[in-house]
Amino acid sequence: MTKTGESQSPSPAAAKPYHHGDLRRGLIEAARAILERDGPQALSLRAVAREAGVSPAAPYHHFKDKNELLNAVADEGFRDLSEAMRKAFEADPGHHAAELGVAYVIFARANPALYRVMYDCARDEESMPEKAHEEEDAALNLVKQALIRAGADPNDIVGLSLSCIAAWCTAHGVAEMAGFAQFKPVIAAVGGEEAFVRGLLARVSIFASVPGRPDQAAAPAEAAPLAAAE
């Protein structure tokens, strides 16, 4: 972790020094570059080293193994996602859950391969770094705040958890499927992907009876606001 580079060498940095300076950082960035360019299945340790311009053994001075590098990448992803959601939350005076959902999906769609790595890390939780868990919790907390603000009962712990989880699941589903080619016509019809995503998030109520109202589920009027929307 020696901060070299500018401290000693006045050379124009063109000389590709033996020491990298901050290879840990460089490797994570290389990994993200590969994800963006070639997708998740191209993300091997060797490819990352190659991308960073370093020998295949070099990463082992910074990460125990491939998994640890993956975790670091996912970790950073969760931080970025959480940050994006926080910004959206603060930018919306009403602090609506929907804005959090949109921010979530937009992030995932802008970084699909990274998102997939994050998801894979989240799934087998034993390997999940605690930092990522914290970011996840922070994001979920925003959702909880939004729901309470919208009138959810803060004392109904289980109900509130269910609502947060449901929101998360829906956002995940939309994030993963929004890019499906077969949706292109609909996306075009509603005027672009963000409108599409907002439209989807706005109508997940199809499954639900109104919470706290056991009567009726997918009510007749459902389609009406939809039709009006476009």
Next chain:
Amino acid sequence: MTKTGESQSPSPAAAKPYHHGDLRRGLIEAARAILERDGPQALSLRAVAREAGVSPAAPYHHFKDKNELLNAVADEGFRDLSEAMRKAFEADPGHHAAELGVAYVIFARANPALYRVMYDCARDEESMPEKAHEEEDAALNLVKQALIRAGADPNDIVGLSLSCIAAWCTAHGVAEMAGFAQFKPVIAAVGGEEAFVRGLLARVSIFASVPGRPDQAAAPAEAAPLAAAE
């Protein structure tokens, strides 16, 4: 595709004949066994051949390459999923969309590795077999029927499509995330996974205005700007 086996040989089948009888079938079943037992990343062509008790080259008499085998497996998965949804639909006198969602999630949760293969096939659609597309369409049609039955406007093509897609996305999200370890406490609190899934599907309305009822639930104001936004 020669139907051998029982037609000629009265032997007790213990003798492991040179010809398999229906290796294509056997390979697909072997693949599903591997998926169930070892997960998706264990699914190599060689492993499938091994599982089927056959040399690594044998599958090439039945599938052009690994991808074609994968497609066949996904294809069968889509058929099974569609079938499960159809059954649930017919078993429910009210033909509710929620029952379709539950059936979807239960299938995916019961066959997580298979579901993942199916999803991967669905995502890069160019490799998607048309048979699978048909099954998908059939399943989506059930959802559409359920929504229309619940009062959706059959003439609002785009709105109906959006609703179906939203339902599908939500089911996908729930299916993929229901197994997350961090949800275990909530699952226990609501009395098991099916109750959990039903609870989630029942409250996806958090993103939405209440169908046909602008009051209540997820803040009235929230839905309005959303709907207006598109």
Next chain:
DNA sequence: TGTACATCAGTGAACGCGCGTTCACTGATGTAC
């Protein structure tokens, strides 16, 4: 019914590949004196 033969579904050895990881090493850094 019996035999010759084309067809087909298997075998098993081999190919080249990229992978994760280890190893002994070496070049650069920065600190103690």
Next chain:
DNA sequence: TGTACATCAGTGAACGCGCGTTCACTGATGTAC
């Protein structure tokens, strides 16, 4: 300020592995006569 040296971050060659795929082959099947 100058020098000796411990520390650390790199190298590059090598390991064993399992993979997808190809190849020349051979054993079994079923059909034509």
